[in-house]
Amino acid sequence: STAGGVDRYEITQRETVGEILPGVRTPLWTYGGSFPGPTVEARRGRPTVVTHRNELPVPTVVHLHGGRTPAESDGYPTDLVLPGSWSEHRHGGGMPGMPGMADPRAVQSRVVREYTFPNEQRATMLWYHDHRMDYTAPAIWRGLAGLHLVRDDSERALELPDGEREVPLVITDRAFAADGSLAYPSLDPALRDRPGVQEPYAAGVLGDVILVNGAPWPVHEVAAVRHRLRLLNASNARHYEIEAVDQDGRTLDLVQIGADQGLLAAPVTHRRLPLAPAERYDLLVDFGAVKTGGTVRLLNRLGSGRTREVMAFRVVRQERDDSRVPAVLSTDLPQWRREEAVRVREFAFRAGRMGEGHGWLIGGRPFDPAREDVSVRLGDLEVWRLIADVHHPVHLHLVGFRILSRGGRAPLPHDAGLKDTVSLRPGEAAEIITRFDGYRGRYLFHCHNAEHEDMGMMANLEVR
Numbered sequence: 096s097t098a099g100g101v102d103r104y105e106i107t108q109r110e111t112v113g114e115i116l117p118g119v120r121t122p123l124w125t126y127g128g129s130f131p132g133p134t135v136e137a138r139r140g141r142p143t144v145v146t147h148r149n150e151l152p153v154p155t156v157v158h159l160h161g162g163r164t165p166a167e168s169d170g171y172p173t174d175l176v177l178p179g180s181w182s183e184h185r186h187g188g189g190m191p192g193m194p195g196m197a198d199p200r201a202v203q204s205r206v207v208r209e210y211t212f213p214n215e216q217r218a219t220m221l222w223y224h225d226h227r228m229d230y231t232a233p234a235i236w237r238g239l240a241g242l243h244l245v246r247d248d249s250e251r252a253l254e255l256p257d258g259e260r261e262v263p264l265v266i267t268d269r270a271f272a273a274d275g276s277l278a279y280p281s282l283d284p285a286l287r288d289r290p291g292v293q294e295p296y297a298a299g300v301l302g303d304v305i306l307v308n309g310a311p312w313p314v315h316e317v318a319a320v321r322h323r324l325r326l327l328n329a330s331n332a333r334h335y336e337i338e339a340v341d342q343d344g345r346t347l348d349l350v351q352i353g354a355d356q357g358l359l360a361a362p363v364t365h366r367r368l369p370l371a372p373a374e375r376y377d378l379l380v381d382f383g384a385v386k387t388g389g390t391v392r393l394l395n396r397l398g399s400g401r402t403r404e405v406m407a408f409r410v411v412r413q414e415r416d417d418s419r420v421p422a423v424l425s426t427d428l429p430q431w432r433r434e435e436a437v438r439v440r441e442f443a444f445r446a447g448r449m450g451e452g453h454g455w456l457i458g459g460r461p462f463d464p465a466r467e468d469v470s471v472r473l474g475d476l477e478v479w480r481l482i483a484d485v486h487h488p489v490h491l492h493l494v495g496f497r498i499l500s501r502g503g504r505a506p507l508p509h510d511a512g513l514k515d516t517v518s519l520r521p522g523e524a525a526e527i528i529t530r531f532d533g534y535r536g537r538y539l540f541h542c543h544n545a546e547h548e549d550m551g552m553m554a555n556l557e558v559r
């Protein structure tokens with residue numbers, strides 16, 4: 096609803112049984128009964144107030160990924176929306192180790208929770224997802240993810256393909272158990288308590304079924320015109336390398352017009368596009384040369400067998416197309432220069448070694464909500480050097496950043512624009528630059544391999 100200069104959404108988080116595979120009943124955790132959850136449509140500068148009611152059996156946390164959000168609405172991992180069934184738990188002796196659950200006065204207000212998103216940021220595709228400490232990965236896996244689109248006038252002025260010709264694609268992988276439920280190793284009682292089972296999923300949980308917008312390998316019918324495809328990799332751990340191939344084996348250009356944090360300065364054309372967890376790419380793909388009845392498959396060059404296929408577009412009609420690829424997309428990208436940075440910090444993202452405990456570490460330490468890891472001054476421009484042992488998609492809350500270098504060299508073509516997630520490749524060091532502006536408060540940075548995040552690869556970022 097729309098009133099008083101804000102847009103309001105109400106979302107009930109609840110269990111539901113969906114049909115993802117034909118004829119198979121799959122229990123899900125959802126935002127509002129669907130997976131993905133409802134898409135929030137926002138206008139730049141006009142706040143969105145989302146009221147979340149938690150009817151799931153567990154506490155949850157809502158985070159708007161890529162949002163420039165005041166800390167109290169950013170979804171800190173211990174800032175819980177308690178389950179509606181909380182009173183039963185309370186009389187049953189409470190839930191040990193759940194911070195903030197001891198005070199009954201705090202409880203009522205936290206079953207229903209209002210999050211305010213100012214949308215004071217460039218037009219782009221954000222996504223919201225669960226962020227509870229230690230349990231983010233299984234919660235997203237069960238379905239807690241949705242899109243949040245921010246629009247603005249400068250984007251509108253470009254007259255990009257819209258309506259049916261603008262297609263958000265939420266790409267995830269999932270595995271299914273024999274009973275139709277989503278199979279997740281740590282949720283499987285047969286595996287959970289067996290020693291050594293951490294091994295198979297410490298690298299992250301993968302599925303063998305690729306879902307786009309919650310459907311397995313969908314075929315989307317299109318007119319033979321240019322489309323705007325807005326890709327999100329909402330998978331827990333799977334990386335993709337996307338390629339579009341028509342029925343004759345010809346590769347279509349992927350014309351990138353935007354990154355995580357909105358439009359590029361100018362388009363960048365790719366034949367293949369790597370897509371790490373949490374990354375978004377805004378693409379123009381022209382089906383104009385495909386004849387009616389033809390098919391364009393989106394492939395994942397990193398997959399094998401069934402995971403090599405993502406989805407397909409079937410061209411079902413010819414239509415007039417006045418669209419074009421604008422030569423200039425935006426002129427407001429920050430042009431931060433290394434020489435102007437007041438500080439350089441360095442963080443190693445690596446597996447814990449013997450004697451360091453389990454899991455995944457940043458700077459040699461696993462996440463601890465009680466510890467301050469990094470304190471930055473509001474408005475400061477900083478360079479961060481991020482070093483990885485294996486693949487780690489690193490995400491900062493609150494700010495967008497630019498990628499300065501990879502492996503001591505210039506960034507790659509797909510690193511263009513403003514990002515909020517940088518995909519560090521194995522053994523690679525990358526430098527990013529950002530200005531910590533917007534809001535003061537406690538934020539986070541972490542690996543967006545969701546299992547890595549749950550196993551400690553997250554740190555506090557205090558903006559003062």
Ligand code: C2O
Pocket residue numbers: 158160224226373490492539541543
């Ligand atoms: Cu997509 Cu800290 O999150």
Ligand code: CU
Pocket residue numbers: 158159160161162490491492493
């Ligand atoms: Cu985020």
Ligand code: CU
Pocket residue numbers: 455486487488542543544547548552
């Ligand atoms: Cu990681």
